[in-house]
Amino acid sequence: MPKNKSADETPSFDASIARLQSIIERIEQEDTPLEDSLALFEEGIKLTRQVQASLTEAEQKVRVLMEEDGEPVSTELDAED
Numbered sequence: 837m838p839k840n841k842s843a844d845e846t847p848s849f850d851a852s853i854a855r856l857q858s859i860i861e862r863i864e865q866e867d868t869p870l871e872d873s874l875a876l877f878e879e880g881i882k883l884t885r886q887v888q889a890s891l892t893e894a895e896q897k898v899r900v901l902m903e904e905d906g907e908p909v910s911t912e913l914d915a916e917d
Contacts (some may be wrong), residue, residue, distance in 0.1 A: 849890045852883045859883070 847855065859880045863873050902909050 846886050847883075849887060852887050852890075856880055856883050856887070 846852075859876045862868055863876050863880075868876075
């Protein structure tokens with residue numbers, strides 16, 4: 837029996853970004869009714885918050901991985917002028 841997607845499941849990062857792009861394209865269409873635009877905007881805000889949370893979580897994981905013996909490891913990056 838196929839598993840139904842529950843309200844607790846969040847879409848993947850890539851799926852959220854793709855949906856956000858779709859929402860933007862739809863809102864930018866001149867023939868989109870106001871009610872639809874508002875509903876799409878609300879969905880976009882929710883997705884943006886989920887994406888931001890995913891990015892914050894990923895950043896924290898990177899910080900943990902970059903620590904050595906509990907101390908941060910600094911790495912110089914080449915600056916492009």
